[in-house]
Amino acid sequence: MKPSAPGDVCLRVSDPSTYGEVSPLVLANPDESLSPCSHPAEDAPGCPQPIEDDVRTLTQAAHGGPAAQLRAPLDLVQRIRYRWMVGHHAAFGVWQLKQRWLRAIAADPEPSADAIGMAARLYEAYSLLFLYTGSCSAEHYAATVRVDMMSCDPAFSGLWARDYEMIPGLLRHIRNTHPAAAIAPLREAAKANHRVHMAVAKKLVPDGGSLLRDAGRRPQGPTEAERVAYDAFFQVERRPLCRRAFTAQLVRRFAQVMSDIAVHGLSGPDSPPALLDATLRDAFAEFEEKAGDLLLGIAEAVASQDSVAEKIVAQRAGGAPSFALPMKGRP
Numbered sequence: 001m002k003p004s005a006p007g008d009v010c011l012r013v014s015d016p017s018t019y020g021e022v023s024p025l026v027l028a029n030p031d032e033s034l035s036p037c038s039h040p041a042e043d044a045p046g047c048p049q050p051i052e053d054d055v056r057t058l059t060q061a062a063h064g065g066p067a068a069q070l071r072a073p074l075d076l077v078q079r080i081r082y083r084w085m086v087g088h089h090a091a092f093g094v095w096q097l098k099q100r101w102l103r104a105i106a107a108d109p110e111p112s113a114d115a116i117g118m119a120a121r122l123y124e125a126y127s128l129l130f131l132y133t134g135s136c137s138a139e140h141y142a143a144t145v146r147v148d149m150m151s152c153d154p155a156f157s158g159l160w161a162r163d164y165e166m167i168p169g170l171l172r173h174i175r176n177t178h179p180a181a182a183i184a185p186l187r188e189a190a191k192a193n194h195r196v197h198m199a200v201a202k203k204l205v206p207d208g209g210s211l212l213r214d215a216g217r218r219p220q221g222p223t224e225a226e227r228v229a230y231d232a233f234f235q236v237e238r239r240p241l242c243r244r245a246f247t248a249q250l251v252r253r254f255a256q257v258m259s260d261i262a263v264h265g266l267s268g269p270d271s272p273p274a275l276l277d278a279t280l281r282d283a284f285a286e287f288e289e290k291a292g293d294l295l296l297g298i299a300e301a302v303a304s305q306d307s308v309a310e311k312i313v314a315q316r317a318g319g320a321p322s323f324a325l326p327m328k329g330r331p
Contacts, residue, residue: 009035009240010047013248016054020070020256022085024235025249030096030163034243046244051251051303058255058299062292067259070252076270077144079260080136084145086256087133088234091126093250095163097302098122102170105186111178116186118301123189125294127196128266128287131280132257134200135268141204146211152233153226155215160222160230199279203271251303254295261291 011026028034037046057069073079101119105111134141149156158164171190174183202208212219222230231238266288267273273281287294 009242010039011245016069025089026237028241037242049248054251054255061258061262062296070256070259072260087129090253091129092163120185120189123193127193137270155217157212160226162227251299
């Protein structure tokens, strides 16, 4: 990423390189709207970004081609840490999109099938990303990212993720206020996401002890200091950001994830599917097959129209987008 001047919301994402990098991620706070571009390019709706290049790389990887750019590390231990960081970065962007769509659905007594389908797709994307970040064995997890998180804070917890905080409450509200049949795809995707989450957590930490519990702490709402610590660990900077920069960073992470999967597969070589329980074995098989279409569909929906990024944060009824993204393979 190329640094921007103070007050400049148009962060320039670097051109793609041969090997993917764990670059710092810049995000607005999840309750803040994204800004219009302050430096739109001539004859373009926004600031110059390498979005088209990354979509091409993502498309090539999604169709099974070898990654010519944004390759993941060859060393297994390096790749485990790479997946943990890049996969979480992608998840943070997915969470911000998901929060906007859930707010749209919550505010609409009769949400469209497109809105329900998009929210379901974003839950599926998070399931994929959770499998991707947690693809290693319990032994490698304990020796790498778990130690890294403990070094940041002995009680380090995913509960400190500010981009996820509002999502469970929004989903509960939708379940309580909308007919089950109308939101069936969303309900099923959320349930499947929970099953994947629990299965991966059990695989990585077989004894079930989270760092938070091992530190003698009870789950509760995070403090601002804990949110800041979580952001710092994942190299996330919070400040005003333009819509194009958000899109560019998300598409870059999707391209990195898919380029890695195309070469190395979704599951880690130290944790082959044959050694997994049925839930995880089925999940890895399912998402290995549809990872490309899933990530490419979301990336194209966000990136192919320059007006999409603006509309995605257009406020209607408390933060609802005023349109439905066209989805490839829409549910």
